[in-house]
Amino acid sequence: MWRCKDCKRVFSRRSELLKHYKLDHRHYGRGYSYPCSYLSCACRFKTWNALLSHLSRNHPVKQTVTKDLTRFKCPICDFNQLSTERDFFQHIFQHLKNKETVTCVFQDCVYQTNIYENYKSHKYRKHSDISNTFKTGITEKKQLDCGEELCVSSGTDIFDQDSTAQANQDHTFNETDSENLQRDIELKLASVLLKLESSFLVSNAAIDELLQELNYLIGSLSLPVTCRTVTQILHDHLCQFDQSVIEKLARALCETNPVNKAIGDKGSLSSAWRRKQFYKRHFKVVEPEEYILDKKNNKSFQYVSILKSLQQVLDCEVILDQTDNLNCVNKLLQRSSVHTYRSFYDGSFFSENELLCKEESISLILYIDDFEICNPLGTSKRKHKICGLYWILGNLPQGCNSNLSSIYLAALIKTNDLKCYGYEKVLEPLLNELVILEQEGVFVSKLGRAVKGTVQCVVADNLAAHSLGGFVENFTGSYICRFCLAVKTDIQTTEVRSGAFTLRTKSIHADHLKILQEREFPSYQGVKSTSILSHLLYFDITTGLPPDIVHDLFEGVVPFELALCLGVLIKKKYFTLVSLNDAIASFNFKGTDKTNRPHPIALNFEAKKSVGGNAHENWSLIRFLPLLIGHRVQHEEPAWQILTDLRDIVDLVVCPIHTEDSIAYLDFKISEHRTQFQEVFPNCDLKPKHHFLEHYPHLIRQFGPLVALWSMRFEAKHSFFKRVARNIKCFKNVLCSLAERHQYQMAHHLHLSGFPKPLLEVTNVSTVTTDVLDKGIVNALKQKFSNLATVCMTKSATFNGLKYRCGMILIHGSLGGLPEFIEIIQMVILANQLFFLVRKLEGWYVEHYRSYELKTSDKELKLVELQDLTDVYPLEDYRIRGIRLVTVKRYIHV
Known part of the structure; x- marks a missing residue:
């Protein structure tokens, strides 16, 4: 029996399971990956062909044979359970990786080495000819019985392996099965076309032309091939039929093809209008509505009903299952300690909100911001500036809303129209629905009852927050x-x-x-x-406008103080701007650090009093600056102390978990930083954002961790609308085009969200026996699993969105108030659980670099589970002037 790892359906044959993957899972979105069909294998693949290649290499189909079987015997350890030449050389290579000396296994060759690459090169240079024979004793023949099975690799399609057996099965389809299959095929085809339109932004004209050509290929061009195939099958079965009957049969097969019927003349997907009607009937499309602001001047905006969107979102079982904190009891259980702040539910504003605290309720987080859909210059500047209003479901656990498909659209308004007509007129439909949500609630069909809700908070930059709040x-x-x-x-x-x-x-x-x-x-x-939001009964302006650390810190205080301090350091000739930019360009950033590496600093940064850059780049610059130029600056330099203390403040602010101790420490660091800044720059006034920063310790106690309410992911949502604007190249009623494209994309995501994304994803594993592993690895494994015969090992794995690789650094435990570091040597998959084979490292805090110096303290390996880590975020180590350093990205609780 074979079981689907995602939807748990059971199949009698592997081929049936794979067909299920191909038909039912093929076009699932949200980063869906195909799981290996074997329960003992944790690999997952982003493409269908990658899955087929993996099965062909690692899990060949078993076939019954009646010939001799060749067994290979290892000349080093006498292991003789190797059935293929490929397995034999993988076994030999494992000895070489353990630095064991291996003699060439081919006849009349005395080459020896203990280096893997040298042996591999020798094999391909000297013994690539298939006529080469193995030395005596390497191979042995074993006579197979008639019923014994042998695993053989085949280059044919997986489904062809079972074609003969399936032809002998007596399986008939009734009329209902045929109709269901036709409907499913039509739905899958519609899903593909919707993905092309909404995600890849293919035009309707291009899709129409594609379908016309496809219809011609299936309906007309393939007719002779079908006739020939039918004739050959009838001939093989000694059936005599008129040629006209065969032609009619072939034509009927082509015309009744479900794909051809859907895209043919008057088919449900044959034109843009018919496709749109099909999407509305079968997908969860919440269409945007146009609201007129001024009919005479042709002013309007687009609004998407929040109540209808909520019904569609909560109708998805996967999303509803994740909102386990819809129940007030679960919210209270999350508050395991009054001194720990993990989410909004641990803040004081949650306990003060009568609806969110005392009743089962829906929590909404709104976001409002302006963005340009193009980059015009001169008189056209800001002509196409748009105000976007988004929302997310606050009931989801932290991290679930980082996906852009979890951010929903509420309204699109031109910024000039918003300034002209005001919030009261523009947000009227939104406020009416929010009042209904508070007083009557929204009916959730999966729960069978209506659930009330309200706005938890509004995320915005300072200008938008002040404007909306009055x-x-x-x-x-x-x-x-x-x-x-x-x-x-x-x-x-x-x-x-x-x-x-x-x-x-x-x-x-x-x-x-x-x-x-x-x-x-x-x-x-x-x-x-x-404020226009004062119409809401359970929302208050003084408790609903949290600070945004993106604008306050990464686009405010950080680039401002970096410019001031770097100017002082350059004037004191610790380094030059050219040498700093050279250090940035030549630094060997690793992993995710490479994606957000800082850009070179402009020549006029002192005049602008800012180093420029976006939030990601400024965060990366303040984090890596000690590694880039720290060795050139004296430890006692006051400007350097300001930058390193600012780095500590950033680490504390972005921490996802806070305690009373960490909040008190943050308060102290902000106060100390203020004093130092005013001493070094007495003629430079503090910015308003410095004052906002001083409120952070108190605001964390009220809102919970502020990193959960930053605008970073919301701003990433703007990129979709900018991409659509560039693609359509038409600005006539552009708001309608943008909103409509977005809603069809969201309908596609909701339709394909039937399966939750797996926590563990692995693309390549090696299954090896414990006999050939290094003794240190075997001893580490046996400490927890004493009876392991084989083990699945991998060099790269992704768990809950975090990618782990061999050589990365993790934090496991603490000693003397400092975190203890471990290095990933190998990763092991056991029962679909991720384990790390690690080596312990000694870490000393180097204050000047704001990093930890690492040295190997113990060569003994240890097996560590993911849940045992102090912090799950993987880190990269860097060599600076011969010292191995690791820099953390956020404050670590030890």
């Missing part, structure tokens, strides 16, 4: 903070931690609004108007 949008005025009543002049002399600034609360904000209305002031203590 605060003053001028950051050069007196009141620049939406968290407290600080005056801009006071933030230069007074810290937030001193308690001198009154925090904004719901009652204080209500008083400000009342005074504003009574005295008709343009603004009062930073408040200029009532």
Whole structure:
């Protein structure tokens, strides 16, 4: 029996399981990968051909043979259970990898070596001819019985292996089976076409032409081939038929082909209009609606119903299963310790929200931001600037919303129209539905009841947050903070931690609004108007606008202070800008660090008071700067101390888990950093974002980890709309085109989200016997698994989106308040579980480099499970002036 690892369906033959993969799983999105059909193999592959190649190489089909079987015997360890030449040389190569001396196994050759590459090169240069024979004793013949099975490799298609057996099976299809199969084929074809349109942005005209050619190939051009095939089959079975009957039969086969019927004349997928109607009937399409702002001037915007989208999203079992914290009891269970902040549910704002805390509820996180869909210059600048309003489901566990398909569209408005007509008119349909969600809820068919919900928070940059919240949008005025009543002049002399600034609360904000209305002031203590979101019963402006660390830190404080400090270091001639850029260009970044490597710094960075770059690049620059130029700067240099302390603050802020100790440490580091900055740069005023940063310790206690509410992934969503705009090259009613394309793409994702993405993904494994493994590896394995005969080993594996490779560094435990490091030597897959064969390393913290110096402390190997790690994030090590260093990406709790 064969079982599908994803949907758990059972099949009697391997060929049936593979057909199931090809027909039912072929076009699943969200990074779907095909699993190996063998339960003992954890490999998964992104393409169908890669799966077939793996099965052909590693799991050849068993066939019954009645001839002699050749067995190979290892001349080193006398192991004689090697049935193929390929297995024999893999076994020999394993000896070489263990540095054992091996003599050439071919006749009349005395070559010896203990180096794998040398032996492999010798074999291909001297013994590539198939006439070469093995030495005596290497091979032995064994007579097979009639019923014994032999694994042989075959170059034919997998499905052809069982064709004869399947022809003998008495399996008949009734009319219902035939209709179901035809409907399934039509649905799969529609899924492919929808993917071409929505994901690959192929035009309708191109798809129409493709289908016309395909219809011609299947319906007309293949008719002679079908006639010849039918004639040959009838001839082989000694059947006599009229040629006209054969032609009619062949024509009927071509015309009744399910694909041909779907794409032929008047077929359900034959034209763009018919395809769109088919998508609406069979896929979860929530169409955007156009709302008129000004009919005379042809002003409108696109809105996608949140209630309809929620129904479609929660109708998917995979997504609903992930939202296990819809139940209030589960939320409370997550708060295992009041001193640990892992998510929004650990913050004080969750416990203060009556709906989210006391009832089973839906939590929504909104995001609003402006973006350009093209890059015009001159008078056309900002002509096509668009405001996008997105939302995500806050009930999903942390990390589940990082996929762009989990970010849903609510509205698209031209920025100029938003400024002209205001939030109240533009967001009216959204607010009406949010009020319904709070008071009546949305019906979830899988639960059989309606579930209420509300907005958890609105993620936005400072300008958008102030604009939406009704605060003053001028950051050069007196009141620049939406968290407290600080005056801009006071933030230069007074810290937030001193308690001198009154925090904004719901009652204080209500008083400000009342005074504003009574005295008709343009603004009062930073408040200029009532927020449009105040219509919601369970959402409050003072508790629903979290800070964004992307704009505050990585696009604010970090590039600003980098420019100031690098300018000082260059003037003191520790290095030049050219040498710094050369160091950036020549540094050997590894793995994911290579993807986000910093760009060279512009010549005018001092005048701009910013090093430029996006958030990823600035994060990478502040992290690797000690490794790039740290050896050229004195440890006591004040400007260098500012940069290294800023690096510590960044590590603390991006940490996904916080405790009271880490929050207190962050508060101390921010205060210390402020003092040092003002001492080194007395003539440079603190930016408003420095003041926002001082609120972070208190805000973490209220919102939970701020990295869970940053705008990094939301901004990545803009790329889809920019790509569509470049593709369609038409800006007439561009909002409709963008929204419609997006909704069909989301329908495709929801349709294909029937299977959850597997946590463990491996593309290549080697199954070896423990007899040929190094003694150190065997001893490590036997500490947990004493009776292992074979083991699956791999050099690369992906677990929950994190890729692990041999040579990477992990953190396992702590000693004396410092993390303990281990190096991945090999990875083992046992019962679909990932284990690491590791070597322990000694780590000393080098303060000047803000990194850990690593040395091998123990050559003994140890088997470590993934859940035993202190931190699951894999790290890369770097050689700096002969020292092996590793730099962490976030604060590590030990």
